[in-house]
Amino acid sequence: MNSERSPARFVLDGHELLPGISIDPVIFGFHEGQLKILLLEFRDTRLFALPGGFVHETENLDEAARRILADRTGLRDIYLEQFYVFGDRDRRDAETQRKIMVSTGTQLDDDHWLLRRFISIGYYALIDFTQATPTPDALSDSCTWYDLAELPPLIFDHSAIVRKALDTLQKNLDDKLVGLNLLPETFTMADLQRLYETILARPLQRTNFQRKMLSLGILERLEKKMSGGAHKAPYLYRFISPTTP
Amino acid sequence: MNSERSPARFVLDGHELLPGISIDPVIFGFHEGQLKILLLEFRDTRLFALPGGFVHETENLDEAARRILADRTGLRDIYLEQFYVFGDRDRRDAETQRKIMVSTGTQLDDDHWLLRRFISIGYYALIDFTQATPTPDALSDSCTWYDLAELPPLIFDHSAIVRKALDTLQKNLDDKLVGLNLLPETFTMADLQRLYETILARPLQRTNFQRKMLSLGILERLEKKMSGGAHKAPYLYRFISPTTP
DNA sequence: TCAAAAGTGTTACTAATACACCCATGT
DNA sequence: ACATGGGTGTATTAGTAACACTTTTGA
Structure with a gap:
């Protein structure tokens, strides 16, 4: 067995991050008879994505998910459940990632950590539509609700993540108090x-x-x-x- | 936003690995009326663990899990299911990890990647007890079946992983053809x-x-x-x- | 007063459970 | 022949599904 030291750190906004790991929450809301989820649209691109984030070195996974959710919705105490990990080798393509960064004025070197392979941990959240105040992140100019029935095309494998989240929600519907979390x-x-x-x-x-x-x-x-x-x-x-x- | 380059690579046996990610499969077998799982015992320590492994940069997660399973059991075409990700901040303790390595004659520097935080992806596998040939890995001197009812204490959070695997198995019992995979x-x-x-x-x-x-x-x-x-x-x-x- | 929506009652059917019964076989 | 484990029949119950019926209200 051979091995190497690991001095490399990945830092964002002063927080050291777990490398190669992102959290992509599917945030469900219910309004006017329609099931909706929150999507980000990156600046000036027509690129839509789940409102994801990264895990701080100091956080548990669940804590990271809650922080990301709080940032996008303003809500704490959210019903939250981890449902699957998406880790296929080519689930992200570097070209799309580069486009996103360019749109915000950032150039990425070829070996930038954001262009490397990422594992995404899928969470789904249930929130009261009337309580949430959707808030875009630094890369996006919108964070808004989209009807599940008419989603725009999503980047990477995010459509598959949404589908799996919905599957899981359907399977667990009888056990979980879904209404408690999605209704006023x-x-x-x-x-x-x-x-x-x-x-x-x-x-x-x-x-x-x-x-x-x-x-x-x-x-x-x-x-x-x-x-x-x-x-x-x-x-x-x-x-x-x-x-x- | 600030960021850094990422030249660091983590290499094991010539394979570049995803950093900070391990796969810990709970391998179920059934013999003489008892449900058993495969455990490794590290050399000379009385430390028991799930027969885990790492993900190669070139593999999908599922492929990595299959490779690890094949290494420990000699079986391909195994029933396999991802069930949860374990990512609490302090789920591993460095002291135990160090003991394991020392037992095999390896000293680890304080910043060695094996001592840093790890996320573990839990898979459970169902195999035909009579077909498997348990095989220890380089760090262990045994890879053997243990009756679920009388497991030894496991390192890290591996006991919680086993419990969650069993919970999931129980929940899915009606949907999945469990017998097909666990019986001759x-x-x-x-x-x-x-x-x-x-x-x-x-x-x-x-x-x-x-x-x-x-x-x-x-x-x-x-x-x-x-x-x-x-x-x-x-x-x-x-x-x-x-x-x- | 009547159409639409809300709430209750009744019946039929299906699946889960409990248990009584018969069958086959090695000692 | 009989104790033991294997296989089938049947009654009871609980859960679903389907639909008829009554109640309330605004237009």
Whole structure:
């Protein structure tokens, strides 16, 4: 066995980084009956990407993911789950990476660490659309919501990451309290059903859905809602917080 | 933003490696009614570990995992699944790592790359116990099967990795053809049930288990088995290979 | 008053569970 | 012949799915 010393450090904004590792969170939000995710658009390019980041030497992976999420959404205490690692050899292409950097006025040498191979750790996050304030990073001029059904083409393998995130979300839908994280404090049963239908991408039977949700014992029914909507006013519901029994 | 060049390379046995990334496979086998995993014991230490390895610059992650598995078991075409990434800041302690290297006559400088932070990608593998030939690596003097129920203490966070692997296996048991990978070519229904019971760590109803398995339409019944065993001879079964319908 | 949406009740069907029963075989 | 393990039948229950029915409300 032979080996070498490792004096090389990779530094960004004063933070030493784990080399060759990025975190790419798929941030789900729900608004007006549509499931959306946050995407960055890099300056002047028509290049769209997940709002990723790197891991500080001093952070656990989960902490890094939370920091990145807080930077893009302004929210702490987010529901967050690691779901897969993407590490194919050629998942990133250097040309795209170079274009991104050029667009912000940075030239990269051929052996710059940003052009080398990267492993990306996929996280998905569920957030309350109404609470988030999307914020671009230094390389981007926009950080905005895109309807999952009509995403623009994404750089690298980010489309595959999104698909896998959605798959995982669908698989775990029954176990996880998805609604708790994607909906505002109070909501109607129809809201909740639309959320489930959107995630599962198939219609559900209204009456049975209602019974099933109520049978879980995690919903509390409040007074009626009378908002502008025509026809019978539905109840409002709230999740029974596990801390307040 | 500031940054640095990255001339540093990490080389092992002539292969350039991804820095700071290891692969730690949990290799499951089933023998005599017991679920077992492969562990390495480092020379002269009483230190036990998962039979891990590193990723070559030229490999996809999955390819690296397969290579590592082939090195330890002699088997290619293994059922393999990535299940989680372990990246806590202090998951490894330098002292243990140093002990391991010392035991093989290697001294490590304080800034050696092996002593720096590592992210470990967890894979679990299912293999036919009877087909594998466990083989130690250069640092170890044994690579042997240990009953899951009585593992020795493991280094670093390897116990947590094993637990998470088992959790994932239990969760996916219904979807995955676990038996196909953990049992020999032919087996009895009792064998299959013992396997499931061991993985799930709870007894299953014999009669219903049989029906459920048969209803999946993935088992083919062969002639009887008359081996030494007393009492009624059970049928032998084989998985219907998906390629031969 | 009536159309649309919300909520409840009823029935049918399917899957999971428990257990009773019969069969085959080596001692 | 009989104890033991292997295989099948059947009743009970729980969970889904489908759909009819009632209630409420704004236009």
